[in-house]
Amino acid sequence: MTSKRSNIAPLAWQVSTLLAVLVAWQWAAVTNPTTHLPPLQLIFTRYLDLLWGDLLWSAVAPSILRLLIGFSIAVLFGAVLGIVIGSLRWFEPFLRPVIEYLRFIPAVAVLPAALLVFGATDTMRIFVIAFGSVFPVLLAAIDGARRAEELLTDVARICGLSTAERLFRVTLPAASPLIFAGIRIALSIALVMMVISELIAADNGLGYYILRSQRLFQTANVYAGVLMIGTIGLVLTLFLLTFEKRVLAWHRGWRGLSNTKSA
Numbered sequence: 001m002t003s004k005r006s007n008i009a010p011l012a013w014q015v016s017t018l019l020a021v022l023v024a025w026q027w028a029a030v031t032n033p034t035t036h037l038p039p040l041q042l043i044f045t046r047y048l049d050l051l052w053g054d055l056l057w058s059a060v061a062p063s064i065l066r067l068l069i070g071f072s073i074a075v076l077f078g079a080v081l082g083i084v085i086g087s088l089r090w091f092e093p094f095l096r097p098v099i100e101y102l103r104f105i106p107a108v109a110v111l112p113a114a115l116l117v118f119g120a121t122d123t124m125r126i127f128v129i130a131f132g133s134v135f136p137v138l139l140a141a142i143d144g145a146r147r148a149e150e151l152l153t154d155v156a157r158i159c160g161l162s163t164a165e166r167l168f169r170v171t172l173p174a175a176s177p178l179i180f181a182g183i184r185i186a187l188s189i190a191l192v193m194m195v196i197s198e199l200i201a202a203d204n205g206l207g208y209y210i211l212r213s214q215r216l217f218q219t220a221n222v223y224a225g226v227l228m229i230g231t232i233g234l235v236l237t238l239f240l241l242t243f244e245k246r247v248l249a250w251h252r253g254w255r256g257l258s259n260t261k262s263a
Contacts, residue, residue, distance in 0.1 A: 038220040046224035050209075051231075059209040060228060063194055066122055066205070067232070070129025071190040078134045078186075079179055082141020087171050092142070099138065107132030107193050111200065120201035125194070132193040133186035140182025144175025180244045187240065191233050 022040060029039040049055050085092050111128055118124035198207025206225050213221035 036219055038223065042220040043223045043227070046220045047227050050224055050228045055209070058204055059206055059225070060232075062122075063198065063205040063207070064232060066125050066197075067129060067190055067194045070126040070194070071133055071187065073126070073130040074132075074134035074186055074190065075137050075183055077130070078137030078182070079141045082138045082179075083145045083167065083171055083175055086142040086145025086175065087167060089146070096142075099135070103135040103139070107189075108196060111197065115200065125197035125202075125205075128197045129190050129193045133190040136182040136185040136189065137179060138182075140178040141175055144178035145171050147174065147178070176248060180240075180248065184237070184240060187236060188233070191229065195229060 025037070026040050029037045033039075050060055085095055107128055110131055114124045114127050114131075118127060194205075195207040195210070198205035199211050202208040206229055210222050210225040213219075213225065
């Protein structure tokens with residue numbers, strides 16, 4: 001009974017804080033109307049237009065499509081290359097300096113060069129999203145592959161497993177927890193780069209919608225666009241956590257068993 005109360009108390013404080021902020025916002029918007037602080041019902045109406053109206057296809061859908069393509073490229077490329085580099089330890093010293101150098105280049109700084117090479121196209125935006133979000137996955141995959149227990153790899157080698165079989169049966173499972181941690185970090189970066197890439201020479205997407213609304217002093221639209229970005233990030237994070245929970249069910253069970261034995 002005490003544990004239930006201790007779990008409910010933080011949630012009650014969080015809900016109360018959120019309600020207090022919303023009430024204060026609405027009170028300020030009604031008592032002192034300004035273009036910078038629109039009422040909540042207007043923001044919610046604009047948000048519903050993005051969620052269900054025509055703006056879903058002109059503002060939200062293009063952003064989600066570019067985000068998913070760029071993020072998928074980053075995850076696939078980063079995981080595969082990272083596992084290969086981490087498994088071939090003699091090969092890592094040749095590529096690690098290049099990777100360390102490139103990862104310190106902000107993806108925003110690459111945007112003008114990408115604009116010159118690809119033009120104001122979806123290809124440019126997908127490239128920027130992929131470039132910005134690939135390094136967390138790549139570095140996590142390298143470290144995960146290097147941490148694969150040498151005993152397991154030696155046993156797999158003695159059992160006559162081929163290199164590909166060792167990669168898929170030993171190295172990849174061992175690296176998966178770190179890879180998923182890198183993927184979660186990469187998702188937030190991909191969202192940021194999605195918005196930034198749509199602020200330059202764009203004619204659709206949430207970034208373009210927010211910038212255009214700001215220039216037209218449509219403040220409610222700006223807030224609605226920001227809320228939609230948060231919604232996309234939340235939905236994708238929940239999906240990713242659910243997928244991770246299923247894929248790494250063996251890891252959670254093994255970790256729990258190890259903790260039980262150690263206790």
